[in-house]
Each structure stands twice: as structure tokens, then as C-alpha cells.
Amino acid sequence: MSQNLAEPVAHDGCLLSDLAAALGVASDTADVRVTSVTSATDMAVPGSLFVALPGARTHGAAHAAAAAERGAVAALTDEAGAERTRAAGLPTVVHPAPREVLGRAAAFVYGTEPGDPRLIAVTGTNGKTTTTYLLHALFEALGVRDGLSGTVERRVGEHAVETRLSGRLTTPEADYLHGLVARMREERVEAASLEVSAQAITHHRVDGLLFDVAVFTNLTQDHLDDYGTLDNYFAAKLPLFTPERSRRGVTLIDDEWGRRLAAEAAVPMTTVSTDPGADADWHLATREVGLDRTEFDLTARDGRSLSSAVNQPGWFVALDTALSIVALTEIGYDLDRIDAALAGRGGLEARLPGRLDPVNPGGEGPRIYVDYGHTPASFRTVLTTLRGFTKGRLFMVFGADGDRDATKRPDMARSAALADVVVVTDYNPRFEDPAAIRATLVRTLEDEFPGLEHYEIPDSAEGIDKAVSLAEEGDIIFVGGHGHRQDVEVRGRLIPYSVKDAARAALAKHGWSTR
CATH class of the missing domain: 3.90.190.20 (Mur ligase, C-terminal domain)
Known part of the structure; x- marks a missing residue:
């Protein structure tokens, strides 16, 4: 069963004048109450704030009339788009950089607050999707109602969420993402895992969210068409590990990028390594790898340990599982509880779409x-x-x-x-x-x-x-x-x-x- 994210969540929204004041700008004299935020015309519903963003080929304000027809009651845009949003009959908040404040605006309208639900960000070149699905499987084993957002799908509890969004963004735009988190809160989701790409950080798609923990899987060559060098690519991910975006982080330190992150991050970092001699908080040892099962041992610096298995082939899946388990302990789930849940199932049973x-x-x-x-x-x-x-x-x-x-x-x-x-x-x-x-x-x-x-x-x-x-x-x-x-x-x-x-x-x- 799928849910339509465009359906309103149970909250009162805010007055347009209050939103403008929160963004430090003025709004038109006409005041209205907005209850949702969207930068996609076909996601506009009665009560929506339509955010008209400037684009490479066209300005989003060109679609203001269509958004108004679908029920949008106000707009947020820049000076270049304001004439068209007003012509569409939408009271308008004008900001010089609407994309940069989109996350703040969505957080204000939806009332998204840190910790409800607890959020886990997963970033890295490879393994983001795998790790979010492993987290989903772990939450399921623990009996925790969870959410998920990534390349393959978005889920709220047991429901797939209808997106109706164009494109194939690993991380959706900030307005959509805040709406999704608000939906999770309404559906009493306890925790959620979200894929966060470098582009999502650079383009402000996760603005306004504070992650309880951010996981770094790895960094290898990709997206150099956007960032030019691996150093720049790494620098694009680094802001996720700052107090404005996350409370703490988890990283593998088997390569230079993980070690750099552990050293340069501005939040407390928990480290994982497969090297038994490395100075890490957790050590992973893969015991046996088969085509349908990988067994592993995970040991903490303080002596706590877990021995289990995952129903997938490859040391790399064991590693992503270890990062997921450590992330859960970082947000308050006891390792003994996780161990008992996995032991009761004979290991972790995970569905990994498109992964081997x-x-x-x-x-x-x-x-x-x-x-x-x-x-x-x-x-x-x-x-x-x-x-x-x-x-x-x-x-x-x-x-x-x-x-x-x-x-x-x-x-x-x-x-x-x-x-x-x-x-x-x-x-x-x-x-x-x-x-x-x-x-x-x-x-x-x-x-x-x-x-x-x-x-x-x-x-x-x-x-x-x-x-x-x-x-x-x-x-x-x-x-x-x-x-x-x-x-x-x-x-x-x-x-x-x-x-x-x-x-x-x-x-x-x-x-x-x-x-």
C-alpha cells in the first residue's frame, strides 16, 4: 500500500507573515496560512507554499499559475520570479536566495524538530542504499517502526510513499524531505535512515534537518564532473559532520578518507576498522563468506561484542552491517538488545534491492x-x-x-x-x-x-x-x-x-x- 505525500499532515502550519519574519524578509500585506511546502508544481495541494526556484533553463515562477490552480495559497521566490507569482494571485515572500532558505522554510512550516523521529544519515560513494536497507532490517528485527528514504524508494513504516517527483535524486529536495519527516512523525515512526549524497549537501537538500548520527561508508572516484577532484568531493561531504547537521558520526578508518573525516569532523566521531591493529572504537572480523550468508564478529573497545551473520555475500556487506549496528548504538539502542534480536532470527535477514x-x-x-x-x-x-x-x-x-x-x-x-x-x-x-x-x-x-x-x-x-x-x-x-x-x-x-x-x-x- 502506498501513501501520497501530498496529503496534509496533522499540523496547523503557520502564517505567511511569521514565515517571512523567520527568514528575515518581508511578505506581501495579504496574509494566509500555509500548511505544506513544495517546489514541484504537481505536488501542490490546498494550503501549499509554492517555492519558485530559479533554474538553469527556466524559472519555477513560470509554473506559479499551475500551482495556484492545484491549491497553492502563497509563494516564496526571488525578485526575478515575484512578478509572475503575484500575477498568479499568490501572496509572495521574496528572498534573494530561495533555494538556500528552502530547508529553513519547510522546517518552519512543518514544525520538524530534532529527535522526532531519530534520523540517521548515510553518505559515501558506495554502500548508501545497502546501508539504509540494512538499517531498515535491523529496525525490523528490533520491532522498531522506522522510515527510509533513498535511491530506490521512500517508506513510512510499512507503507511505500508515492513521490510523483521527476528525476532520480538520491536525496530529494528539502521541501519534500521535510514533508516526509513530518509524515513519519505523524505515523509514529521512531527512527529513520536517509541516503545523503554530496550533491544533497552542496545544493541545500538536507538544510533544516539535524541528524542524530551520520554514517560515512567510503569515498572513491565518482562525481568528479561536479567536484573536479577527490579532495573537493570529500570537502562537499564534510559539512554533514558539523553540529548544524548532525550530533555525531560513524566512519570506517581503513582508508585515508575515513581517517581524514575522523580527524576533521566537527562532531564526535566513532570509528570502525577491519584492521585488528588499528586504533578504532570498533573492530570487525569477517569469519565466513558464502553466496547466501556472511558471518562476522563485531567488538567494541570496551569489550562488548556481537557475533552474527547477514543473508548476503561479501565482506563489504558485513562492513555495512557493522556500520549500521554501531550507528544504532550511537542513538541509544543497546548492543545486547541488537544481539538478542539477531540471534532470535539466526542473523540479519535483509532485502537489498539491486545489490548482488x-x-x-x-x-x-x-x-x-x-x-x-x-x-x-x-x-x-x-x-x-x-x-x-x-x-x-x-x-x-x-x-x-x-x-x-x-x-x-x-x-x-x-x-x-x-x-x-x-x-x-x-x-x-x-x-x-x-x-x-x-x-x-x-x-x-x-x-x-x-x-x-x-x-x-x-x-x-x-x-x-x-x-x-x-x-x-x-x-x-x-x-x-x-x-x-x-x-x-x-x-x-x-x-x-x-x-x-x-x-x-x-x-x-x-x-x-x-x-
């Missing part, structure tokens, strides 16, 4: 796994893990997304070359020439790995079919990038496509069971 997701776990023929990770580091991690379970050959099917960090593409190809056979296909070319994207990947393979068996097949489904046609019993095929997605983006259009459906069709075509 098996297509045919019980069938014959080659095993096929799909994953949402689309960075060089995530490719290396998964391929290295799968190599340990491959009786025959290991296949890699992948592409690089267009209009995103082009500097990582050669390294993506280098990581893919850990497989025995590589198939290069298209993956979300957006407005770029897909042939040019593939050429970079293929050229890297041919120049640096001349003996590697590889194929260039533009269509992803045909690329998967090629891998299946070459594979035998005992082989493993890994399809990177698509994961849980149900579409691909080409020149502004979202075209329906499921990589799992394509894999099942290929298996059936070549006579293998799809169970």
Missing part, C-alpha cells in the same frame, strides 16, 4: 547476478567476491552512464578486466553519444589488456544474451550498473527496461532454467 541480486539462484546453468553499483571500486569489490565462488569463467557485462563523470570510465574498464570475459554495452547514455562512451571503455581494454576476451554490443539485452550464449554450468555472469532500475535514460526519455527480465529471457532462449 541473483537472477536464477535455484536454476541450472550459469549464475547471473545484477548490481546497482556503477563505480570502479564497486566493480572491483563485487568481481573479487564473485571470483571466490566461480568454478568456471567469470563474465562481466557493463556500460558507463552518459552526462556523468567521464574520468572514471577507463578505471571502470580496468576493474571489469578482473573478469575472464567482458561485454561492453550501453548504460543510460542520456544526451551523450553512446558509441563514444563505449569506445573509451573498449579502447582501455584493448590497450591495457590485449589478451582479454571482450565484445562490444550496444544493446544491453543483446549483450547479456551474448554472455549467456558463451557461458556454461559453473560460470558466473555479473551485470553491473542497472541493478533494481526498471528503465534506461536516452535523450531525456525513460525507456522501460529490466536487466533481470533480459537475463531471464536469455537463459530461457539458451535452454537454461530460470528458477
Whole structure:
């Protein structure tokens, strides 16, 4: 069952004049009560404050009349948009930087307060989605009503939330996010986990929220089209670990970025390491890794410990589980309670959409796994893990997304070359020439790995079919990038496509069971 976030939450909102005063500006003389906030026209409902933001191609004020027709009663915009919002009949608050105060405005209207519910932010290049779902599974094991917001979905308790938002933001805009937290409060959610991207911090999407704990998973090459260097990328994430945004933090210190964060963060930091000799608050030891279960030990500096398992393959999932458990202890959940809850279930049972997701776990023929990770580091991690379970050959099917960090593409190809056979296909070319994207990947393979068996097949489904046609019993095929997605983006259009459906069709075509 899904809920519509546009439905009003149980609160009184505020007067427009009070909101303007809180933002330090004046409003039009006409005063009205606003009960919700939206910067998306199709999310406007009776009582909404429509926030008209300036954009790269158009100004949001161009849609003020449509927002008014849907029930918006006032607007917040800059001088450039004020004439159009007033022409639409909306009393207007004018601020020189409406995006920068969007979070403050939403917090004021919705009355979002720290600690209700308790909020966990998860940031990092890889593992954000995995960690939020592991937190969700932990809350479920503890019997805690929780919420979730991330790349795949948003949830309030047992309900999926209808978004009706355009785009694919890992972290939604601040107005939406505050509305979501207000909905969680109304539904008596005790705690919630939220994915927070670097762009969300830079673009003010988490403004006005104070997280009880912020988790840092890792930092590897990605988004350099936005930030230029890894130092800048790290600097974009660092403000999450300040008193204005979080009370405390949790970080892995196995690499330089985690160690830098532990040293430079302006909030108390709890550290985790897989190195038994490291000076860390918690140590993780992975005991046994299988295709459907990973066992681990987690030990605190003070001697507290937990031995458990998670129903997923890979040391990296054990690590994300450890970070999640430590985060729960940081916001007040007792380790013994967590241990008892997991022991009663035989370990953590987590659903991780698009994370090493098996297509045919019980069938014959080659095993096929799909994953949402689309960075060089995530490719290396998964391929290295799968190599340990491959009786025959290991296949890699992948592409690089267009209009995103082009500097990582050669390294993506280098990581893919850990497989025995590589198939290069298209993956979300957006407005770029897909042939040019593939050429970079293929050229890297041919120049640096001349003996590697590889194929260039533009269509992803045909690329998967090629891998299946070459594979035998005992082989493993890994399809990177698509994961849980149900579409691909080409020149502004979202075209329906499921990589799992394509894999099942290929298996059936070549006579293998799809169970």
C-alpha cells in the first residue's frame, strides 16, 4: 500500500507573515496560512507554499499559475520570479536566495524538530542504499517502526510513499524531505535512515534537518564532473559532520578518507576498522563468506561484542552491517538488545534491492547476478567476491552512464578486466553519444589488456544474451550498473527496461532454467 505525500499532515502550519519574519524578509500585506511546502508544481495541494526556484533553463515562477490552480495559497521566490507569482494571485515572500532558505522554510512550516523521529544519515560513494536497507532490517528485527528514504524508494513504516517527483535524486529536495519527516512523525515512526549524497549537501537538500548520527561508508572516484577532484568531493561531504547537521558520526578508518573525516569532523566521531591493529572504537572480523550468508564478529573497545551473520555475500556487506549496528548504538539502542534480536532470527535477514541480486539462484546453468553499483571500486569489490565462488569463467557485462563523470570510465574498464570475459554495452547514455562512451571503455581494454576476451554490443539485452550464449554450468555472469532500475535514460526519455527480465529471457532462449 502506498501513501501520497501530498496529503496534509496533522499540523496547523503557520502564517505567511511569521514565515517571512523567520527568514528575515518581508511578505506581501495579504496574509494566509500555509500548511505544506513544495517546489514541484504537481505536488501542490490546498494550503501549499509554492517555492519558485530559479533554474538553469527556466524559472519555477513560470509554473506559479499551475500551482495556484492545484491549491497553492502563497509563494516564496526571488525578485526575478515575484512578478509572475503575484500575477498568479499568490501572496509572495521574496528572498534573494530561495533555494538556500528552502530547508529553513519547510522546517518552519512543518514544525520538524530534532529527535522526532531519530534520523540517521548515510553518505559515501558506495554502500548508501545497502546501508539504509540494512538499517531498515535491523529496525525490523528490533520491532522498531522506522522510515527510509533513498535511491530506490521512500517508506513510512510499512507503507511505500508515492513521490510523483521527476528525476532520480538520491536525496530529494528539502521541501519534500521535510514533508516526509513530518509524515513519519505523524505515523509514529521512531527512527529513520536517509541516503545523503554530496550533491544533497552542496545544493541545500538536507538544510533544516539535524541528524542524530551520520554514517560515512567510503569515498572513491565518482562525481568528479561536479567536484573536479577527490579532495573537493570529500570537502562537499564534510559539512554533514558539523553540529548544524548532525550530533555525531560513524566512519570506517581503513582508508585515508575515513581517517581524514575522523580527524576533521566537527562532531564526535566513532570509528570502525577491519584492521585488528588499528586504533578504532570498533573492530570487525569477517569469519565466513558464502553466496547466501556472511558471518562476522563485531567488538567494541570496551569489550562488548556481537557475533552474527547477514543473508548476503561479501565482506563489504558485513562492513555495512557493522556500520549500521554501531550507528544504532550511537542513538541509544543497546548492543545486547541488537544481539538478542539477531540471534532470535539466526542473523540479519535483509532485502537489498539491486545489490548482488541473483537472477536464477535455484536454476541450472550459469549464475547471473545484477548490481546497482556503477563505480570502479564497486566493480572491483563485487568481481573479487564473485571470483571466490566461480568454478568456471567469470563474465562481466557493463556500460558507463552518459552526462556523468567521464574520468572514471577507463578505471571502470580496468576493474571489469578482473573478469575472464567482458561485454561492453550501453548504460543510460542520456544526451551523450553512446558509441563514444563505449569506445573509451573498449579502447582501455584493448590497450591495457590485449589478451582479454571482450565484445562490444550496444544493446544491453543483446549483450547479456551474448554472455549467456558463451557461458556454461559453473560460470558466473555479473551485470553491473542497472541493478533494481526498471528503465534506461536516452535523450531525456525513460525507456522501460529490466536487466533481470533480459537475463531471464536469455537463459530461457539458451535452454537454461530460470528458477
